[in-house]
Amino acid sequence: MIPDSATTTQDIEQRLLKIRDRPVVLEAKHLTRHFRTSQGGTAVALQDVSFQIHRREFVTVIGPSGCGKSTLVRLLAGLDEPTMGEILVDGKTVNGPGPDRGMVFQSYTLFPWLTVQKNVEFGLRMQGKGDNECRSQALQWLEMVGLESKADFYPHQLSGGMKQRVAIARALAARPRVLLMDEPFGALDPETRAQMQSYLLQIWQNINITIVFITHDLDEAVLLADRILVLGAADGVHPGGHLKQFMDVPLPYPHDVDVLRDPKFMAVRTHLDDLVHPRRELVRDRLPITRMVPLGDDV
Amino acid sequence: MALTAARRPRSPWFAVRRDLSGGRTTFLTVLSFLVPLGLWCAISYVPGLWQPQMRVTSAGGSETFDLGMRVPKAQFAEENADLVAAGKAPAVGEPCNPVFLPAPHEVGKAMYKAFVTPPKSKGDKWLHEALLHSISIIAWGFGIAALIGVPLGIACGVWAASSRLVEPVVDFLRYMPPPTFGALALAILGINDEPKVAIIVIGILFNMILVVANTTRQVDRGLLEAASTLGARDRQLVTRVVVPAILPTLWNDLRIFIGVGWTYLTVAEMVGASSGISLFINQQGKYRNYDNVFAGIILIGMIGLVTDQILAFLGRVLFPWTGAEPGPLTSACRRLFRRGKS
Structure with a gap:
């Protein structure tokens, strides 16, 4: 039986409402980050950002360049200190980095001196787990990302996509409450990128994990997310990066790459595009037309 | 049907930042030794040159x-x-x-003779004993310097506080030429091997601290951040991330400092009771046996080159993750050896 569009919409809405009933895993309260500029002034990277992320939610963070996306994820990971505000994991304030918030970086950051398996074991060893447990768990996570055959390889022997899969396995093996991903597929070619998106969705559906995913790619943001956190850059009203909207993605669940063909996908994407790139910016971005070289008749 | 495929043009010998083919690498490596040797032979054997x-x-x-x-x-x-x-x-x-330019065959003969000729007076040492003595001085000097310099350098690279405390004064000390400490070392440590070792230590240590600190600072901050999000504490960041991350570069730094040790050896061995290979070279110079002088100098060069190549090879065995290509000399040797067998 094919559900008609009305019931589907209802299902989606109910699902999104249900997400809000789940316990809050990650909460940001009035997060603000100021930087000293070299001229002695202060630059506002992030101004008063508050939000709640629930268990098993997939949230993407998107915004124009300079809106503080990377600052936000670094604050959440504890790699940077907020000027004001606080971060709570499971209702408890956290300071500094910790294994409860795993992180996947754009630059892979695999330890080059460790084999793939030892890389995945790293977090477990930090927790003082024994050799056998480390090995068996690492191999399970490698199997999950489809790389158990590369266990004894060194990172320099892997392709970019494989490296990032190892990085994901490494972060997940430490059993974090939240997985933070800072433009993880930004350095990959489009084909590998699409493949990685599909892998990530499958992994997420298989395990109990909350994901906060930074991206600057609109398609990626809509394809992956339950909800999208839209950040805005400094404008007349706001001195710096700020929370513009925390929007729901009303697309059928579970998401997969087929969603890209859904007409509703285009609607969401267009709406997001308008939010991220307001019309006036497009006008501002126009170059003055100056003809440097005369165009001949053959053109 | 005649094949008229255009021959690929040969790649140029001088292309900016491009690798040479294996054959050319071998050729040039051999040539770099043959050119000076050839010049020496020409001057020695071609009449009237x-x-x-x-x-x-x-x-x-x-x-x-x-x-x-x-x-x-x-x-x-x-x-x-x-x-x-x-x-x-x-x-x-x-x-x-x-007389100061003996012919190659004379030097070769001298090198052989120096090893088999018993020392002139009874208390003197054989050449191989003198060489071993020199090597032991360098080993002690380098060993002590590394034992202090490596941990201190890593500490400076890891903690800004150690860096601010140690590096300014080290920067000052390293400009003092080690030989100037000779008289002082002699007064404090006696006339035997201790002051010699001290001079080598002074020559290596201060620069080593700064170089190791700099190497440590090169560690990718992303690796430290990744480790801390995986639950690593400060101590683990140093022992599990910083130290393994710098090892390959540290290994190469230390190779260079062994070379620095040889540089200060001749000065060090002249302090107090002269000894070792420098004594041999200086004595032979006084007797105007320049063939022996050349033999001594070339011996030092050969020992240095061989130890360095062995260490470079060991480095590639010990640190397979760097994916480093073998150096030009190693690959040249390998190629020549393989060609000889086939």
């Missing part, structure tokens, strides 16, 4: 010339003109190079 002096083979009627004496050509001709004018028999000689 340089040979600015005459070696007297028969003094004739001369009273100033002795058999085997080397005199500049002009002086030789002048003396002979005088002799002829005085009605005496002219001296006979053959063109030769100055």
Whole structure:
């Protein structure tokens, strides 16, 4: 039986409402980050950002360049200190980095001196787990990302996509409450990128994990997310990066790459595009037309 | 049907930041040793290429010339003109190079002879004993310097506080030439090997601290951040991330500092009771046995090159994750060896 569009919409809405009933895993309260500029002034990277992320939610963070996306994820990971505000994991304030918030970086950051398996074991060893447990768990996570055959390889022997899969396995093996991903597929070619998106969705559906995913790619943001956190850059009203909207993605669940063909996908994407790139910016971005070289008749 | 495929143009020898083919690498590596050797041979064996002096083979009627004496050509001709004018028999000689430039075969012979000739006086050492003594001085000096310098350097690279405390004064100390500490070391440590080791330590240590600190600062911050999000504490960041991350670079840094050790060796060995290979070279220089002097210098070069190549090879075995290509000398040797077998 094919559900008609009305019931589907209802299902989606109910699902999104249900997400809000789940316990809050990650909460940001009035997060603000100021930087000293070299001229002695202060630059506002992030101004008063508050939000709640629930268990098993997939949230993407998107915004124009300079809106503080990377600052936000670094604050959440504890790699940077907020000027004001606080971060709570499971209702408890956290300071500094910790294994409860795993992180996947754009630059892979695999330890080059460790084999793939030892890389995945790293977090477990930090927790003082024994050799056998480390090995068996690492191999399970490698199997999950489809790389158990590369266990004894060194990172320099892997392709970019494989490296990032190892990085994901490494972060997940430490059993974090939240997985933070800072433009993880930004350095990959489009084909590998699409493949990685599909892998990530499958992994997420298989395990109990909350994901906060930074991206600057609109398609990626809509394809992956339950909800999208839209950040805005400094404008007349706001001195710096700020929370513009925390929007729901009303697309059928579970998401997969087929969603890209859904007409509703285009609607969401267009709406997001308008939010991220307001019309006036497009006008501002126009170059003055100056003809440097005369165009001949053959053109 | 005739194949008319255009031949691929040969790649140029000089292309900015491009690798050479294996054959060319081998060729150039061999050439880099052959060119100086060839020049040396040419000057030594090709008559008239340089040979600015005459070696007297028969003094004739001369009273100033002795058999085997080397005199500049002009002086030789002048003396002979005088002799002829005085009605005496002219001296006979053959063109030769100055005594400080022996021919390669003479140096080769000297090198062999130096090892098999017993020392002149009883207390003196054989050449291999002198060499071993030199090597032990370097090993001690380098070992002590590394034992202090590596941990201190890593500490400076890891903690800004250690860096601010240690590096300014080290920066000051490293400009003092180690030999100037010779007199002081002698007064404090006696006249045997201790002051020599001290000079090598001074020569290596201060620079080593700064170089290791810099190497440590090069560690990718992303690796430290990744480790801390995986639950690593400060101590684990140092032992599990910083130390393994710098090891390959540290290994190469230390290779360079062994070379620095050899640089200060000759000065160090002249402090107090002279010893080792420098004593051998200096004594032979005083006896004007320049073939032995060359033999000693070349020996030092060979020991240095061989140890460095062994360490480079060990480095690639110990740190397979760097994916480093073998160096030009190793690959050249391998290639030559393989060609010889086939």
